[in-house]
Amino acid sequence: MPTLSDRIRTHDVPRLRAWLAETGTLDIADEFARLEPGERAVLFRLLDKDRALAVFEALDPIHQQELLEALRADQVRELVEEMDPDDRARLLDEMPAKVANRLQQGLSQAERQKTSVLLGYPPESAGRIMTPEYVSLRASMTSTDALAKVRRSGGEVVTLRVLPVTDDQRRLVGVVDLPRLVTAAPSTRVGDLMRTEVHSVTVDADQEVAARLIQEADLIALPVVDAENRLVGIITVDDAMEVLEAEETEDIIRSGGAEPLERPYLAANVVFLARKRAVWLLLLGVAAVLTVNVLQAFEDTLEAIVTLALFIPLLIDTGGNSGSQAATVVIRAMAVGEVRFRDLPRVVSRELTVGIALGAMLAAVAFPLVTLFFGSAFATVVSLTLVTICTWATFAGALLPMVAKRVGIDPAVVSAPLITTLVDATGLIIYFLIARAVFAAELADGAGTLAGLLG
């Protein structure tokens, strides 16, 4: 069966139209992401006006931008004019300044102004993702008056679900859910319907803080206020979910020792993919050079007992793994707000206990096995090293992300791969120190036995 790309290349318009007619907006947007940029424009022009806008809004900013480049100027103007102000701000923000300026010139006065206001707030701030289109009520209105105002507003569906209530200084005093307004008796005052324990954020608050608040308080919309508590916009739940998805992607990718892509995987070219990992890999590589130096310092021991070298990968892998386990669990607990810096002593004491327990378990498994094949001296060294490395790695894995966050570094950065590398280098030192001690003791013991026999 010919693929979508094939049909676009052969200009099989009837089949393409049929496919578009029977396919949902989201699925069309999904297939768009898999097409070549040129093919997308061909398919896009076959959509009728309303669906074209819906598909366009479902695309990632990077695909939106590529598509705009391939469309005629009037189509572009029309699409961008129809977008929500916050989505438009996001798109313009990711474009080269020149292109963004030209696009903004083409907008109507009203739309241009809305976008400019949003773009005036700092990147990643609540101001950037809010919509300045809200319908606010007064506490003194009756529910009938309020509903009449909602009707007259002509606002969009997303901005009418929750209605902020302000005083005559435009200061936020409460919020009313539209369903409450609809189900209330006609003459009820808005002041009696509104919730006054209102969550809100200031325009320059972090986007993630605003989004987590929406998630935790089960909100549909979060009012955004300026420094004087005057209402300037609302953040809707759909934008909050998008922010959380992006933040979570960032955390996950950083935990994997790479940099976030900031665009869909298949939309990123290979050079870009490699660049996003190169720095980390180099940094971790430089850190791993430490392991060469450590081994070199113990070269005599190494030469004397080559068998010790056999266990190096096993021991450092185990240390790395237990370190990343601790780091991952703690980073996630911090991300969802279960753990704060002031919980540090509790976290550290828990993780130390966990580390000792896990190390002891591994040692118990390793001891008989290593004894069987390499004798009890090696078994002692390996077992002692396992307990020490596990404890140390778990401790470091829990401590570092918390300290990092405290001093303002994204904890996901101080995560699995970095901790693995750190624990590897220190783990080797621990290993060889233990080996030296045990073998020295054994030699002394042997000498003692010999002396006893001779005596």
Place this chain on the structure above:
Amino acid sequence: MPTLSDRIRTHDVPRLRAWLAETGTLDIADEFARLEPGERAVLFRLLDKDRALAVFEALDPIHQQELLEALRADQVRELVEEMDPDDRARLLDEMPAKVANRLQQGLSQAERQKTSVLLGYPPESAGRIMTPEYVSLRASMTSTDALAKVRRSGGEVVTLRVLPVTDDQRRLVGVVDLPRLVTAAPSTRVGDLMRTEVHSVTVDADQEVAARLIQEADLIALPVVDAENRLVGIITVDDAMEVLEAEETEDIIRSGGAEPLERPYLAANVVFLARKRAVWLLLLGVAAVLTVNVLQAFEDTLEAIVTLALFIPLLIDTGGNSGSQAATVVIRAMAVGEVRFRDLPRVVSRELTVGIALGAMLAAVAFPLVTLFFGSAFATVVSLTLVTICTWATFAGALLPMVAKRVGIDPAVVSAPLITTLVDATGLIIYFLIARAVFAAELADGAGTLAGLLG
């Protein structure tokens, strides 16, 4: 200053009341999680009825359960009766069957039935998180009739934001947003207001699929239907966000080579924390035993050239790191739906290119440095190994999660630590094979030079 725990222990009721009065519901719930179970009940009884319910709903199921155990039977009944059916189902589901049964017996007939219906659907299914409390409309109603029905329903705010439209067989034919109904002219038919391109899921669909759909299509509520497309409930956006947070936690923790905790970090005891990691650490440890065997097979080479051993940790760390980078990026792209199994050839070819590029970069850095300290033969071995290991690790890191997902294993399981360990063992083989080849060539070369000199 005395802490909250101190004030509870000293029964400083006036200060505790003052603190509760000035603190938001979410912050109270947050502090609850940090208290001892006994302390929580003391503080909870100081809350007035409405706030008590709000705080209770903001707690995690595990803390809800602990709190219920500490409260009087009538308080328990009241709290559980007031909960939303889906939240109640979730709580009952996590309790021991006996306790859950006793609690359900205490509920009113109506509430008990709602919960039983939800608990009848399979775990992790859409049916478990939907609410059976919705208000459905008919396409033939006018907007005035529809609003009157909404008013009469007495439904809760969350369930009135989006209204499903059904035919006389209760089959889903569309949805109307309440704001559209409010802003429409009085005699407009619901059939003309509703969206007919409606997203829905069946009751036994996966929760995560339903939640992602809500996220991607920017929905406030998603209708849930049975096999005959008859409406049985709706999933609201707040529940979707909760599901996504839980699923993302699961993915992140699995990527770190541990098992998800399924409860807040500070609520989990240390034995539980250790158990959740022990199996993984053991499995990864057993896999790392391979590295001992591999090294042993090459023991002669190792003994002959101890210097080679110096580079083992560096090389296997690098392989592990590049493998986890690829795995993390691909797993995340799959989780958010950017990459499907049919994209496998594209992903693999991209990752192979990235792997070669990164390997070449590292080799270019390593070659002069290793030459300087250890001579060009070692530099050749290390550089060749870096390119090969990086390419192989990146390839395996991208391929394995995709294949895992295809055969029905959570890709996060086949992630960073597992790939690291696999790549370590195979990386060592690659290293020693290259070393043998290069040193054999050098010896042959040296012999040739010698022969030439002698000749």
